[in-house]
Amino acid sequence: MTESHPVRRRRGRGARERILKAATELFTAQGINATGMDQLSTVAEVSKRTLYAHFPSKDELVGAYLQSLVDDLLPVLPSPAQPTPTPTPSPRDQLLAVFDWRRPETTAPFRGCPFLNVSVEVSDPGHSAHQLAAAYKREFARRLTDIARQAGATDPETLGEQLALLFDGAAARGTALNSSHPRAYARSIAELLVDAALVDVGPASP
Template sequence: MNEPTAVRRRQGRGARERILRAATELFTAQGINATGIEQLSTVAEVSKRTLYQHFRSKDELVVAYLRSLDDAPQPVAPEQPTLAAASPREQLLAVFDWKPAETMAPFRGCPFLNVSVEVPDPGHPAHELAAAKKKRCARRLADIARQAGVADPETLGEQLALLFDGAAARGLALNNRHVMAYARSIAETLVDAALADAGRGSP
């Protein structure tokens, strides 16, 4: 059977980018497991054959989707130019100023957490990538805490990373985009206590 003209016309240059855009849109809106290859190819305006030419499996597409997110600016990325001149304290708290786009769609929380739930096998490449991202975020926060001079930067980094992930998960459960404001107030308490201890010379 001949493919629809619209699909056949869009199979050339840019197909990979359209597939990734479709994956980002659909995986974000409805999750990985609820998104099928047929829907992906329809939204990307490519045939399934073309999709498989670029991505040998759905698993490979999921990994590419996560890598594309990893390359984009993320909430835990204090090295961004807008924060380059901020104090370490401001950089740590800026993590909780993340404001997801206001849409009518349900709040989906953190895509890396979502993937780790939908792909529970810790040995799966997508799960490994999500876990690695979470570890890097905690290390980045610890690096900033170290710059601030706190006595135990690794602990503060893990605490803030846990606080962020917990808020993202609660926001997903409650379909609430504003939970980060509460998390930020807790973060202020943690950060200021650590800075105060550093100022008193606590070990």
Template sequence: MSDTPSPVRRRSGRGARERILKAATELFTAQGVNATGMDQLTTVAHVSKRTLYTHFASKDDLVQAYLRELEDGLLPAEVVPGEPCPDAREQLLAIFDWPPGRTDGPLRGCPFLNAAVEVPDPDHPVHLMVAAYKREFARRLTALARVAGARDPEALGEQLALLYDGAVARSTALNATGPGAHARAVAIALVDAAID
């Protein structure tokens, strides 16, 4: 046996990955992806750069993980074949039911749209992920429209997705949640005309 003491290994601590994602969500939401530096992320997450890069090989990887964490909570309800779908019409309209505006900062709107603006290269992995998310968003609306009895569910799904994205962008620009209520009124007219 050697008398040489073995080097002490410092653990990055339990939950480092979760702390990094929490910090990324907080910072990316408040100030955007490009304005958030890795030094700031490590400070807020209470981790070293080494620990950050152990969990996420690059900032792009972190942005993708951040968006993956959000997507399920932001997508419309999934229609599962063979299972009941309670009030599909109301679920179509529910995407426009936004919580009241926060008072601690500007509205940042849809994190996926924000990421697409901040990473404009259409071939970049983050941009590709955003495009896939937006397609899935419209697909789920189309499935709900079909269950609700829309004559042309594909058209209604796309119309509602476009209306949603426009309302979110307008809310961001105006720093107000009012466009969500106006978009919901337009959506009611669209849905009722489509399932008449």
């Protein structure tokens, strides 16, 4: 008689964290549409019942996955009221730092920006996941605009949108080419845009 070998399930606290960790790994590696709840349950080492207790639907899990990425991926606005042990980068450096991301050391395909990926996989503009991705992209450009304003850009709104577009273009091209090299080219273009926007034109002529 052949004995079956059920998937091992872990008990105790931390099930939600394991589910989100598994979702991040699987969504990043193979996309949202190709990832099923059965696979998520197996990788997270939780029962389907536990999985649905924390996330009653896949849409809710996708939403939680996106929300978990926001703080790490949005440009950080400086807070003068909170001193830091290290010198705060200049606004110019903060704008350029957006392009300093590095590809993780892995053999997995380069996946670019998770919010762009979601907006492509979930094409319905009215879908909650698509709306979350759109909201993130708007906030991304808004934060760049705020930093550009602090840097003294003559037209911070335009610079913020230009840098956001440049970032998204590099992420999309990197995904298509399975390469992080477009990031370096994007950063060199960003330097030109930022420095042109920060040129001191001097006082206006009388």
